[in-house]
Amino acid sequence: ALSDGLEGQVSGARVIAQALKTQDVNYMFGIVGIPVTEIALAAQEVGIRYIGMRNEQAACYAASAVGYLTGRPGVCLVVSGPGLVHSLGGMANANMNCWPLIVIGGSSERSQETMGAFQEFPQAVRSSIYGRPGACYVDIPADFVSLQVNVSSVKYVECCMPPPISMAETSAVRMAASVIRNAKQPLVIIGKGAAYAHAEESIRKLVEQCKLPFLPTPMGKGVIRDNHPNCVAAARSRALQFADVIVLLGARLNWILHFGLPPRYQPDVKFIQVDICAEELGNNVRPAVTLLGDVNAVTKQELASKKSLPMNYYTVFYHVQEQLPRECFVVSEGANTMDIGRTVLQNYLPRHRLDAGTFGTMGVGLGFAIAAAIVAKDRNPGQRVICVEGDSAFGFSGMEVETICRYNLPIVLLVVNNNGIYQGFDTDSWKEMLKFGDATTVAPPMCLLPHSHYEHVMTAFGGKGYFVQTPEELQKSLRQSLADTTNPSLINIMIEPQGTRKAQDFHWLTRSNL
Numbered sequence: 001a002l003s004d005g006l007e008g009q010v011s012g013a014r015v016i017a018q019a020l021k022t023q024d025v026n027y028m029f030g031i032v033g034i035p036v037t038e039i040a041l042a043a044q045e046v047g048i049r050y051i052g053m054r055n056e057q058a059a060c061y062a063a064s065a066v067g068y069l070t071g072r073p074g075v076c077l078v079v080s081g082p083g084l085v086h087s088l089g090g091m092a093n094a095n096m097n098c099w100p101l102i103v104i105g106g107s108s109e110r111s112q113e114t115m116g117a118f119q120e121f122p123q124a125v126r127s128s129i130y131g132r133p134g135a136c137y138v139d140i141p142a143d144f145v146s147l148q149v150n151v152s153s154v155k156y157v158e159c160c161m162p163p164p165i166s167m168a169e170t171s172a173v174r175m176a177a178s179v180i181r182n183a184k185q186p187l188v189i190i191g192k193g194a195a196y197a198h199a200e201e202s203i204r205k206l207v208e209q210c211k212l213p214f215l216p217t218p219m220g221k222g223v224i225r226d227n228h229p230n231c232v233a234a235a236r237s238r239a240l241q242f243a244d245v246i247v248l249l250g251a252r253l254n255w256i257l258h259f260g261l262p263p264r265y266q267p268d269v270k271f272i273q274v275d276i277c278a279e280e281l282g283n284n285v286r287p288a289v290t291l292l293g294d295v296n297a298v299t300k301q302e303l304a305s306k307k308s309l310p311m312n313y314y315t316v317f318y319h320v321q322e323q324l325p326r327e328c329f330v331v332s333e334g335a336n337t338m339d340i341g342r343t344v345l346q347n348y349l350p351r352h353r354l355d356a357g358t359f360g361t362m363g364v365g366l367g368f369a370i371a372a373a374i375v376a377k378d379r380n381p382g383q384r385v386i387c388v389e390g391d392s393a394f395g396f397s398g399m400e401v402e403t404i405c406r407y408n409l410p411i412v413l414l415v416v417n418n419n420g421i422y423q424g425f426d427t428d429s430w431k432e433m434l435k436f437g438d439a440t441t442v443a444p445p446m447c448l449l450p451h452s453h454y455e456h457v458m459t460a461f462g463g464k465g466y467f468v469q470t471p472e473e474l475q476k477s478l479r480q481s482l483a484d485t486t487n488p489s490l491i492n493i494m495i496e497p498q499g500t501r502k503a504q505d506f507h508w509l510t511r512s513n514l
């Protein structure tokens with residue numbers, strides 16, 4: 001073959017081919033001619049597939065698509081002059097798509113003493129796949145191709161590793177999680193950066209666990225199947241227009257996404273941007289949170305951070321509803337606790353729900369629960385009473401816990417505790433605030449003492465008390481309380497102090513479990 005040289009000698013073409021193969025480059029598209037024919041032959045000899053095309057532009061498109069599909073750059077082999085010019089369209093397209101590509105062009109001869117190691121390839125491969133992927137051009141002088149060099153003088157640089165995985169700053173991850181949790185109509189947009197990053201598994205988990213609606217961009221399609229129940233592609237315009245928080249996963253706010261601007265979006269929509277390219281962050285809009293890093297890694301960070309965040313009303317009621325016996329009494333009072341609880345907790349029997357009622361009275365809950373438990377004892381032994389209280393509401397009649405314990409009524413009391421009336425402060429903010437003065441002058445009037453252990457009110461009288469902060473703890477304590485048919489229990493459920501209600505519109509944007 002052309003690339004075979006004398007004993008102990010190797011041609012420049014063979015060195016090029018071997019260097020590519022060493023870099024785990026496996027596909028070459030192109031059109032041969034002087035001086036690159038030998039490179040194509042040598043490529044085949046070392047096990048690189050060569051696909052001869054009819055125009056360099058198509059060859060270059062093909063090579064870049066291979067790069068997107070495999071994560072290792074495809075090679076486009078072209079001759080000098082017109083061949084290179086034709087490949088420009090493909091290079092531009094690869095760069096715009098952020099797809100890795102190496103274009104090898106043969107150029108005219110230049111006198112070279114020896115060739116030595118072929119350093120350009122590892123560099124070209126690395127710059128095509130590291131950071132934001134894109135096109136690279138390597139110019140091969142004609143005499144490089146035909147030159148014979150001593151085999152022993154050629155050293156192939158080791159295969160360059162897949163790009164290092166970068167993660168986002170932890171404070172930004174936390175902030176993003178908090179913005180998502182407090183979103184009324186969140187939307188995840190999945191772009192081809194997410195596809196390229198192989199982030200399908202982590203994004204599906206995020207979307208499902210947080211009950212987030214998602215929209216794929218044209219090539220983001222399929223990262224999560226199009227017929228997934230959370231896919232809102234059929235209502236694309238509406239989803240974009242009404243979202244208050246948008247999580248961009250490897251997608252740019254360019255013309256495809258209407259630049260992220262009104263009227264296609266809310267003027268005050270909060271963007272959370274995840275991208276591997278720092279220069280992309282803040283393009284066209286001012287994002288609420290920027291997460292610089294690999295989509296897959298950052299999505300996993302978000303999933304992990306979600307676990308450590310406090311629960312909100314929806315998480316709590318979702319888990320309560322899961323275990324609620326069908327034939328139970330539900331007693332409830334509080335503001336958000338009662339309102340949101342009513343929408344999630346199901347009643348199956350008449351006269352089995354008692355709440356703040358027509359007068360909106362706080363302090364009725366424990367009395368009502370005691371009445372229900374007494375009636376149940378006489379009429380339907382074993383029937384449970386679940387009393388769902390806000391922390392403020394519980395305060396109005398908390399001492400009735402003594403009554404409950406005195407009569408040994410197996411009521412399950414849930415205190416959904418957000419450290420306040422409507423909303424409160426977390427412990428850190430509370431402490432921070434007290435630096436500015438006495439609580440009577442600086443504390444917002446709706447704040448109650450953060451981190452109050454209301455469950456001790458129950459243990460003080462011999463009942464069971466639970467302090468829970470995670471969904472797992474909530475599930476476990478509920479299971480134990482409901483299994484215990486003789487003793488009363490109180491589960492003090494800590495939730496996010498600033499967690500508020502979501503808007504009531506659009507069934508496809510509702511989520512119950514973030």
Ligand code: ADP
Pocket residue numbers: 096097098132133190191192193194196197217218219220249250251252253254256274275276277280293294295296
């Ligand atoms: P679409 O056309 O699907 O909206 P774009 O091409 O506009 O997608 O955006 C893709 C984005 O993905 C680019 O900004 C690119 O920097 C980014 N990207 C590519 N690979 C990764 C990765 N591994 N992690 C994060 N972002 C990535």
Ligand code: MG
Pocket residue numbers: 390391392416417418419420421422423
């Ligand atoms: Mg409260």
